[in-house]
Amino acid sequence: xxxxxxxxxxxxxxxxxxxxxxxxxxxxxxxxxxxxxxxxxxxxxxxxxxxxxxxxxxxxxxxxxxxxxxxxxxxxxxxxxxxxxxxxxxxxxxxxxxxxxxxxxxxxxxxx
Amino acid sequence: xxxxxxxxxxxxxxxxxxxxxxxxxxxxxxxxxxxxxxxxxxxxxxxxxxxxxxxxxxxxxxxxxxxxxxxxxxxxxxxxxxxxxxxxxxxxxxxxxxxxxxxxxxxxxxxxx
Numbered sequence: 001x002x003x004x005x006x007x008x009x010x011x012x013x014x015x016x017x018x019x020x021x022x023x024x025x026x027x028x029x030x031x032x033x034x035x036x037x038x039x040x041x042x043x044x045x046x047x048x049x050x051x052x053x054x055x056x057x058x059x060x061x062x063x064x065x066x067x068x069x070x071x072x073x074x075x076x077x078x079x080x081x082x083x084x085x086x087x088x089x090x091x092x093x094x095x096x097x098x099x100x101x102x103x104x105x106x107x108x109x110x111x112x
Numbered sequence: 113x114x115x116x117x118x119x120x121x122x123x124x125x126x127x128x129x130x131x132x133x134x135x136x137x138x139x140x141x142x143x144x145x146x147x148x149x150x151x152x153x154x155x156x157x158x159x160x161x162x163x164x165x166x167x168x169x170x171x172x173x174x175x176x177x178x179x180x181x182x183x184x185x186x187x188x189x190x191x192x193x194x195x196x197x198x199x200x201x202x203x204x205x206x207x208x209x210x211x212x213x214x215x216x217x218x219x220x221x222x223x224x225x
Contacts, residue, residue: 004155033211043201043215056210090155097209103148103155 002026004093004104012110018079021107025072025093031055032074033101034066037088046089049074050097078109086111114139116202118216125192125223133187133219135176135202143204145169145178145185146213150199159187159200192223 005024013019025032033048045058049068066076072093078085088108092101119134137143144163148156160169165180176187185202202216 031211033213035213035215042217043203043213045212045214048211050211056212058212092156092211092213094211097211098205098207099211100158101211101213103157105153105155 004091004102006089006091006104006107008107009105010108010110012112013081015081015083015111017081018077019081019109020075020077021089021091021109023074023076023091023093023104025074025091026102029093029095029102030072031094031097031099032068032072033092033094034074034076035090035092036060037090037106038086043090046076048097055097081111083111085109114143114204114206114214116204116214116216118202118219121219121221123219123221125221127194127223127225128191129223131187131189131192131196131221133200133202133221135185135187135216137183137185137202137204139183139204139206141206142180143206145176146203146205147174147176147185147187148201148203148215150201150218152198156201192221194223194225197221197223 031050034046047057068074088106090106091104094101146161147159160171162169162178168177201218203213
């Protein structure tokens with residue numbers, strides 16, 4: 001069974017640009033959550049989706065957004081990139097809300 | 113709000129040494145508690161969990177007991193191996209219909225032969 005797949009693995013963007021990251025959950029999983037990992041702030045929750053609806057949101061500015069498609073695949077978008085957005089972005093999928101989460105390998109975003 | 117505090121790192125041990133990584137939490141209710149491990153270049157893997165007070169989670173020789181009275185979930189292993197070198201995160205999740213995990217800062221463990 002394939003795990004959680006995140007694409008791309010690495011990304012370099014310039015300040016002011018926007019970026020879209022993709023997450024394909026494990027087959028059959030309907031819940032997808034996103035986290036930002038930085039050396040200074042550690043792992044912080046961005047948002048979670050279930051059945052194409054955002055169920056929970058962390059304390060991030062509106063530049064961070066996401067969506068989930070009918071096949072449970074999810075994308076997150078960051079607009080007007082700032083240097084501080086450089087991070088590892090992790091996606092986790094689970095069968096449903098409140099069930100075990102499986103993490104992908106992450107997308108390493110570098111903003112220059 | 114809810115939070116998790118882990119001991120400061122990094123930690124360096126010799127192979128076969130005893131490991132303890134401290135974790136305490138603050139929560140308004142009764143969370144489930146987790147330990148995740150992150151190997152270099154990888155995502156997070158669930159190591160063990162406990163869902164209620166006095167529960168003991170265990171996996172691969174690691175153990176942690178949910179202590180409500182001290183709001184703690186310390187990770188222990190009797191004899192570490194070089195392959196245990198990784199970053200360890202303590203996390204909590206409140207009940208209800210949500211998947212949000214609140215993580216500690218993580219601690220890097222290095223085990224030397």
